Amino acid sequence: MNQGPLLFLSVLCAMAASWMGFVLMPQVQLGNQSTRLVKEIGRHYPAERGGIAVKGHDVYRAAGCVSCHTQQVRQSGFIFDIVLTDAGDFTDLVTSLVQQANGDLSDQQAADIVANAPKTILEGVSKQTVDSIAFLFKDSGGKVAANIRPTGPDIDRGWGPRQTVGLDYLFDEPVLMGSQRIGPDLADVGSRLADRNWHLLHLYHPRTVVEKSIMPAYPYLFETREIGDSPSPDALALKGEFAPEEGMEVIPTPEANALVEYLLSLRIFHPVFEAPYIFTQAEPSENIDSEMEPAE
Amino acid sequence: MDVTQSSKSPSDWTEIDSSYRFPTLFLASKAVAWLLLGSIFSLIASIKMHSPSFLASCPWVTYGVMIPAALNAVVYGFALQGAFAALLWITMRLGQVKLVGPGYLFIGSALWNIGVLLGVIGIMAGHGSGHTYLEMPGFVSPILFAAYTLIGGIALVTFHKRQVRELYPSQWFIFAALYWFPWILTAGSYLLVMSPVRGVTQMIIGGWYASGLNVIVLGFVGIAIIQYMLPKLTKRDLHNGYLSLFSFWIIMLFGGFTGLLPGQSLPSWVGSLSAVCSVFVAFAWLVLAYNIYRTIGGVSGKSGGLSYKFIYFSAAAGLLSAVLTAWASRASVADVIQFTLFLPGLKWLHLYGFVGMGLLGCIHYFLPKITGIEWSRPAQWTAIFWTYAIGTSLVGIAFLVGGWKHGKGLIDPETPFMDVVREGIAPFVRMSTVGELLVFVAAALLCWNVTTLFCRTYCSCLCLGGLSQNKAGTSSETKKSQPKKSSKNK
Numbered sequence: 001m002n003q004g005p006l007l008f009l010s011v012l013c014a015m016a017a018s019w020m021g022f023v024l025m026p027q028v029q030l031g032n033q034s035t036r037l038v039k040e041i042g043r044h045y046p047a048e049r050g051g052i053a054v055k056g057h058d059v060y061r062a063a064g065c066v067s068c069h070t071q072q073v074r075q076s077g078f079i080f081d082i083v084l085t086d087a088g089d090f091t092d093l094v095t096s097l098v099q100q101a102n103g104d105l106s107d108q109q110a111a112d113i114v115a116n117a118p119k120t121i122l123e124g125v126s127k128q129t130v131d132s133i134a135f136l137f138k139d140s141g142g143k144v145a146a147n148i149r150p151t152g153p154d155i156d157r158g159w160g161p162r163q164t165v166g167l168d169y170l171f172d173e174p175v176l177m178g179s180q181r182i183g184p185d186l187a188d189v190g191s192r193l194a195d196r197n198w199h200l201l202h203l204y205h206p207r208t209v210v211e212k213s214i215m216p217a218y219p220y221l222f223e224t225r226e227i228g229d230s231p232s233p234d235a236l237a238l239k240g241e242f243a244p245e246e247g248m249e250v251i252p253t254p255e256a257n258a259l260v261e262y263l264l265s266l267r268i269f270h271p272v273f274e275a276p277y278i279f280t281q282a283e284p285s286e287n288i289d290s291e292m293e294p295a296e
Numbered sequence: 297m298d299v300t301q302s303s304k305s306p307s308d309w310t311e312i313d314s315s316y317r318f319p320t321l322f323l324a325s326k327a328v329a330w331l332l333l334g335s336i337f338s339l340i341a342s343i344k345m346h347s348p349s350f351l352a353s354c355p356w357v358t359y360g361v362m363i364p365a366a367l368n369a370v371v372y373g374f375a376l377q378g379a380f381a382a383l384l385w386i387t388m389r390l391g392q393v394k395l396v397g398p399g400y401l402f403i404g405s406a407l408w409n410i411g412v413l414l415g416v417i418g419i420m421a422g423h424g425s426g427h428t429y430l431e432m433p434g435f436v437s438p439i440l441f442a443a444y445t446l447i448g449g450i451a452l453v454t455f456h457k458r459q460v461r462e463l464y465p466s467q468w469f470i471f472a473a474l475y476w477f478p479w480i481l482t483a484g485s486y487l488l489v490m491s492p493v494r495g496v497t498q499m500i501i502g503g504w505y506a507s508g509l510n511v512i513v514l515g516f517v518g519i520a521i522i523q524y525m526l527p528k529l530t531k532r533d534l535h536n537g538y539l540s541l542f543s544f545w546i547i548m549l550f551g552g553f554t555g556l557l558p559g560q561s562l563p564s565w566v567g568s569l570s571a572v573c574s575v576f577v578a579f580a581w582l583v584l585a586y587n588i589y590r591t592i593g594g595v596s597g598k599s600g601g602l603s604y605k606f607i608y609f610s611a612a613a614g615l616l617s618a619v620l621t622a623w624a625s626r627a628s629v630a631d632v633i634q635f636t637l638f639l640p641g642l643k644w645l646h647l648y649g650f651v652g653m654g655l656l657g658c659i660h661y662f663l664p665k666i667t668g669i670e671w672s673r674p675a676q677w678t679a680i681f682w683t684y685a686i687g688t689s690l691v692g693i694a695f696l697v698g699g700w701k702h703g704k705g706l707i708d709p710e711t712p713f714m715d716v717v718r719e720g721i722a723p724f725v726r727m728s729t730v731g732e733l734l735v736f737v738a739a740a741l742l743c744w745n746v747t748t749l750f751c752r753t754y755c756s757c758l759c760l761g762g763l764s765q766n767k768a769g770t771s772s773e774t775k776k777s778q779p780k781k782s783s784k785n786k
Contacts, residue, residue, distance in 0.1 A: 004456070004471075007463070011472045011548065015479055018552025021569065022504035023483060026497045029563060033495055062422030064360020070635050072561040156709030164561040166496040174426040174488070175498040177561065181635040181706060182345075182721060184713050206348070214717060216344055216359050217352045 030166055038270050045270045048171045049262075052254070056262025059255045061176060063218065070178035071187040071266065075163030075275070076152040080130045082122040087114045088141025097140055101133045114142075124149070147278040160188035160268045162275040168268065183215055190267035199260040200236055200252050208242045221256035224248055308392075313666045315394040316385060319401040320666055321753060323381035324659050325746045326409050330373025331652070332739040333416075337366035339732045345725040356420045364431040365419045367643075371429065371509070372412045372440070375647060376477075377405070378655035379517040380447050383470045385662050386524050387451055390467055391458025397450050404446025411439035425489045427502045429509055437485035441478065448474050465540035466520035472548055473516040480508040496562055503556035503570070511551035511577060514651045518614055519543075519584065521654040525607045525661065526592050529600035535590035539583050546580035554621060557630045571625035578622035585615045602677055606657025609685055613649030613692075617642055620696070632707060637724065638699025641692055648688045648735065656684065656742070663746070667753040676745055680738045687734025690727060698724025 035044040049057065060066070082101065087094050091114050098110045102122045105113070113119040121144070122129070130146045137144050150162045164187050169175045193199065198209055204222050206213035222236070227249050235249035244250050252260075271277050341362035343350050351357045388395055395401065415432030418424065424431040432440075451474055455467070484505035487493050493501065527534050534540065550573035558567030588611055600608075620642055624633050633639070660677055664670045671677055698720060705716035 003463075007468055007471055008475070010545075011475050014472075014548040014552070015476060017549065018504065018508065019479075019483065021553055022566075023487065023501055026500040026563070026566070027493060030495055030497050031493065061426045062361075062424065063355070063358060064362075064364060064424065064426075066426055067360045067363040074559055074631075074634070076631075153707040153709045157713070166561060166563065168561070170495045172495070173492055175496060176426050177496070177499055179428070179635060179639060180637075181702075182637075182717075185635075210714075212714060212718070214345060214348050214722065216348045218358070219353045220355045 033167060033170060035170070036167065036272065038272065040271060045272065046168060046170050049265055051261065052258040053261040053265040055255075056258035056260070056265075057172070057176075059221075059259040060262055061174060063259075065186075066176040066178045068178075068180055068182035068215070069184070069186045070181050071185065072164045072177050073154045073160035073162070073185060073187050073268065074152055075150045075155060077150075078127070079124045079149050079151050080127065080146040081120050081149060081278075082125060082130060082133055083118050083120050083145050083147060084113055084142060085118045085145045086143040087117045088143065090141045091115075093140050094137075094142035097136055097142060101136060118145075148276050150275070150277050154185060157184075158192060159185040162268060162271065162277040164268065165272060165274040167272055167274070186263065186266055188266065188268045190264040191269060194264065196260055196264065197237070199263055200256060201238070203256055203259065204236055204238070204250060204252075205242050208238065218256075221253055221259065223251045223253055225251060310668075312388055312392065312394050313668075315398060316388060317666050317753065319395065319398050319405065320381050320385060321663070321746075321750045322402060323377055323384075323405050324663060325743075325750050326405070327374050327378035327381060327655070328659070328739065328742045328746050330369050330377065330412065332736070332743045334366045334370035334374060335732065335736040335739045337362050337369060339729070339736050341366060342725060342729040342732045346722060346729070355422065361420050361422065361424065364424050364428070365416050367429070368419060368431055369412070369416050370647060370652075371514075372415065372432075373409070375514050375651050375655065377408060377412075378659065379473070379514060379651070380405070380408075380451070382521055382655055382658040382662075383473070383517055384451055384454065385658070385666070386466055386520060387455050387458070387470060390460065390464050390524070391455060392460050393454055393458045395450070396453045396457060400446050401450045404443045404450070407439060407443035408447065411436050411443055414439065427488045427498065427505075429506050430484055430488050430502065434485065434489040437481065437489065441481060444478055444481065448478060464524070465534060465537055465544070466524040468541075468544050469516040469520040469523070472544070473513045473520075476508060476516075477513045480505050480513070484508075499560070499562060500556065500566055503566075504552065507555035508552050510646055511547065511554055514647070515547065515551065515614070518610060518651045518654045519547075521658050522588065522607055522611045522614070525603065525654075525657060526588060526600075526611070529604045529607065529661075530592045530595040532591055532595070535587050539587040543580040543584040543587070546583075547577055550576040550580075554625070557625060557634050558627045559630050559634050567625075567627075567630070571627070571630075574622040574625040578618045581615050581618035585611070602674075602681060603657045603661040605681055606653050606660060610650050610652075610654035610657060613645050613653060613688075617645040617650055620645070632703035633699055634703070636699040636702040636706065637695045637721065638703060641695025641699050644688065644695060645692045648684075649692060653684070653688070656680070659746070663749055667749060669749060669752055669756065671745060672748060672752070673745065676741055680741050680745070683734045683741070684738035687731045687736075687738060690731030690734065692731075694724040694727035694731060698727075 035046060037043070038045045084094070084098060095107075095110045095114045098113055098121055099105050099107070102110075105121075113121060122133070125133075134144060134146075152163070154160060155162070168187075169177065201208045202210065202215075203218045205217045205219070206215040207217075224244050225248065227235075227247055231249055232251055234251050236252070238244065238250060340351065340357055341359050344359045344362070348359075355361075384395065384401075387393075412432075415436040418433035418436060419431050423433040425433065451470075455471065455474075484501065487501050488498055488505070492498060523534060523540060553569055553573035554577055555574075556562065556566050556570040558564070558571055560567065623629055624638065624642065660671075701724070702716060702720035705711045705720045
């Protein structure tokens with residue numbers, strides 16, 4: 001190693017190796033990724049973000065929201081719900097099999113399930129149990145299906161129905177996945193908190209809606225102005241200590257509206273091949289984390 | 297690996313040192329100024345964490361821009377600029393060669409500072425790119441690259457013209473860092489900022505850039521400083537050059553793959569590869585530490601003076617950060633510490649503890665040698681060491697311990713998020729604010745001392761009627777320390 005040229009060659013080789021590993025390989029693997037048809041919704045996923053949400057992404061980047069918020073949901077595994085989809089012709093046999101599959105069911109409950117199929121037999125079981133139960137029902141005439149349910153702390157918190165995968169970020173530019181959770185994850189915030197006004201109040205002054213929040217306020221995204229002839233319909237409904245002075249109102253700037261539009265566009269409601277889950281239409285305003293509930 | 301020729305007379309050394317006098321003063325004084333600015337930014341960010349209304353109405357200092365502004369000021373302004381100053385000095389000393397083209401170096405460093413300044417202003421004005429370590433707006437990268445071409449080019453030409461042909465381990469590390477940096481800077485900023493690739497590949501390339509910058513470029517300069525300074529200060533020979541060679545190869549081959557944790561929304565091989573490589577790097581660091589331990593074992597810390605303490609701290613922080621990074625990349629640990637304060641804790645340990653401390657030790661040691669003027673207030677330097685060391689440790693411990701608690705809360709879905717914030721983040725952020733305040737004090741003192749030295753050197757040159765006479769004037773001072781150096785002129 002005591003000669004310059006040898007040293008140069010070795011550094012060059014090491015550099016080339018690291019470049020191939022972490023620049024070329026990912027690009028070869030993911031560079032050609034394109035939108036994919038998702039059967040459950042009959043549409044291509046992901047869709048490019050449109051309208052003022054594009055500008056909102058820019059506001060998100062400029063304000064450095066990524067310093068405190070991630071946009072990635074982790075998942076530790078799957079559990080399965082077993083559903084009897086079709087009881088078939090041999091109801092007595094299937095009823096006994098249902099009871100065999102779930103020992104906790106009484107005769108009456110098992111009969112109910114068979115009579116009212118499709119119905120869930122077992123919840124939250126492992127892949128092995130699914131296989132053994134599928135084997136049990138083989139040739140019985142009854143049909144069972146397994147619904148997939150992703151698990152993990154993030155999912156239990158209601159931060160998203162499934163893990164995020166590379167495909168979800170296809171149209172983000174720049175990709176702001178984040179590495180810090182000083183604040184909650186935002187990958188699915190649009191489903192969790194679908195109320196536009198909540199977001200505007202939260203941006204203007206987080207403590208108006210979340211007591212003890214440590215998020216900085218963004219008053220510069222709002223304009224405080226004198227009330228004209230009549231109060232603006234866009235004015236924020238601020239109360240108590242957060243209210244502006246008498247005769248003044250707080251109006252969101254286009255940036256604030258764009259940012260909120262962007263936040264609302266952050267939703268995970270498509271299962272994809274890499275991250276399957278039972279598809280149910282996302283119902284906004286459910287699963288609201290307790291910390292997100294408006295403070296009284 | 298010993299370089300024991302003492303062919304140079306003291307006057308030759310003075311000539312070598314004085315060729316570097318003003319460029320290094322410029323680089324060092326700007327570096328510490330950036331450290332001061334960076335520490336002010338992180339202090340503001342830190343205060344905002346417990347008083348979120350503090351300076352809220354100004355978009356230029358909102359938390360989200362203070363964090364990247366502080367990081368970029370410290371990485372590009374302080375760490376890289378300080379690294380240039382240190383590596384040029386080590387190259388000149390080990391090669392026993394005068395600096396080639398000080399004028400170009402001056403232009404390069406001025407350009408570099410303009411680039412960093414524009415970059416930091418760009419981030420604060422909301423033009424940050426959103427990619428960690430590459431937040432500066434796209435137009436800054438060509439400026440930095442042009443500046444680097446001058447600085448790095450001069451370092452390489454100086455290296456090439458060395459009088460002592462045999463290479464000392466520190467030189468391999470410096471050489472590798474010099475080649476690595478322009479490579480990652482151009483590839484990183486082109487693929488992420490100027491002509492971005494699509495989708496999550498951005499994250500992987502961002503990780504590649506971050507690990508290249510931290511582990512290879514800054515890490516190698518840090519290791520070069522440790523391997524050069526510790527034997528020099530303790531007047532011993534490096535224990536075993538082959539162990540250094542081993543560490544060099546391992547870190548160079550695997551260091552570029554570290555830094556992406558398993559469990560993110562990336563292809564899973566990325567996290568696994570990164571985890572394996574982190575373990576290799578930690579192993580190389582253990583070998584390096586053993587080598588250093590065998591070199592300096594049995595030496596009392598006092599004999600090396602204050603610089604020894606700086607470098608010793610730097611080595612300990614470097615080892616700790618490499619081992620912790622490897623530990624954190626285990627899947628079971630990564631699940632906990634992912635997305636938590638643990639990661640900024642590691643960053644602090646590496647950037648401020650390992651790289652920063654090494655650079656400060658270097659600056660403390662070589663500025664008086666180069667200028668021929670001793671520090672006017674040595675006691676202030678002791679104060680700088682302790683405030684900086686305690687401050688960095690406080691922030692590091694607060695973030696690492698807090699990060700663990702933060703993560704434990706995050707992976708328990710029964711703990712409401714607000715409780716995680718209250719128990720896992722808030723108390724530790726308060727502790728880190730104290731640490732950041734101490735680092736700020738240290739940076740301010742440092743800035744004052746280096747600037748004073750700058751002015752005194754400038755004045756002494758003016759009084760003596762220019763550089764040529766100044767050499768003669770200062771040589772009497774410099775001579776005192778010469779015999780030591782020439783007997784062990786590494």
